[in-house]
Amino acid sequence: MAFLELPRHRLRYVVEGPADAPWLTFCNSLGTDLHMWEPQARAFSGRFRVLRYDRRGHGLSSTPPGLYTVDDLGADVLALWNHLGIERSHFCGLSIGGLTGQWLGVHAGERLLSLTVAATAAKIGSLESWRARIDQVRAAGLQPLLEGTRERWFSTAFAQTHAQQVEDILQRFLTTSAEGYAGCCNAVGHADFRDRLADIRVPTLAIAGDQDPVCPPADLQAIATGVAQGRYASVPGRHICNLESVDAFNAALAAHLHA
Numbered sequence: 001m002a003f004l005e006l007p008r009h010r011l012r013y014v015v016e017g018p019a020d021a022p023w024l025t026f027c028n029s030l031g032t033d034l035h036m037w038e039p040q041a042r043a044f045s046g047r048f049r050v051l052r053y054d055r056r057g058h059g060l061s062s063t064p065p066g067l068y069t070v071d072d073l074g075a076d077v078l079a080l081w082n083h084l085g086i087e088r089s090h091f092c093g094l095s096i097g098g099l100t101g102q103w104l105g106v107h108a109g110e111r112l113l114s115l116t117v118a119a120t121a122a123k124i125g126s127l128e129s130w131r132a133r134i135d136q137v138r139a140a141g142l143q144p145l146l147e148g149t150r151e152r153w154f155s156t157a158f159a160q161t162h163a164q165q166v167e168d169i170l171q172r173f174l175t176t177s178a179e180g181y182a183g184c185c186n187a188v189g190h191a192d193f194r195d196r197l198a199d200i201r202v203p204t205l206a207i208a209g210d211q212d213p214v215c216p217p218a219d220l221q222a223i224a225t226g227v228a229q230g231r232y233a234s235v236p237g238r239h240i241c242n243l244e245s246v247d248a249f250n251a252a253l254a255a256h257l258h259a
């Protein structure tokens, strides 16, 4: 574990895998941290140099004041890559991580070996709904969001059969900084790549959770057809589909990475 110190905040990151292997960067979703990628780090760190980090306002990264934009989140990735001497990396992001990936595809495509976006959309929800969530979190913290989050993130069957794993990830959700969460809600609310998908030229895989109530399969299909070189895959599960369907998710990612 290490930290990148930036002028206004610090980012916690972990690097695993052979020093001479191609880079593969994972980017977490709203209310999670780099632990959400444990099964992927285990599966891919034999063949890739895997970088995971905590988005600003999440995990052990710090929470710079104010509301964030997806430009800020993309700049954090570039700051990490520059710090680590990474010229080009594969990138896999889920939900807000997928928005960050779309930003990279549009603004820094030359730094991408490939792009994978999961459980995301070119535009997620309405600005009004995200403003309401910011107000709610600032007024009452994350606890009131807990049950709704469980419902959106995991199917009932998975939550029953993987109760401890689900409790662990929801405990991490509850320790997320309310201000950091609110700052990232602002980034989600304003991000809109619907008119920019064709500018993403790098090979792109869009993975949907087939029961995701936040970003349903049609959102991922739209990304796959909107980018220049897109492919679509669907795996069983709701929003956090990399955990609900580890084997299917990893197989789709491995095929995309030719791993």
Ligand SMILES: O=C(O)CC1=CCC(=O)O1
Binding pocket: 029, 030, 031, 094, 095, 096, 097, 124, 149, 152, 188, 214, 239
């Ligand atoms: O609302 C949620 O918890 C799902 C979500 C939307 C953006 C993101 O990263 O997670």
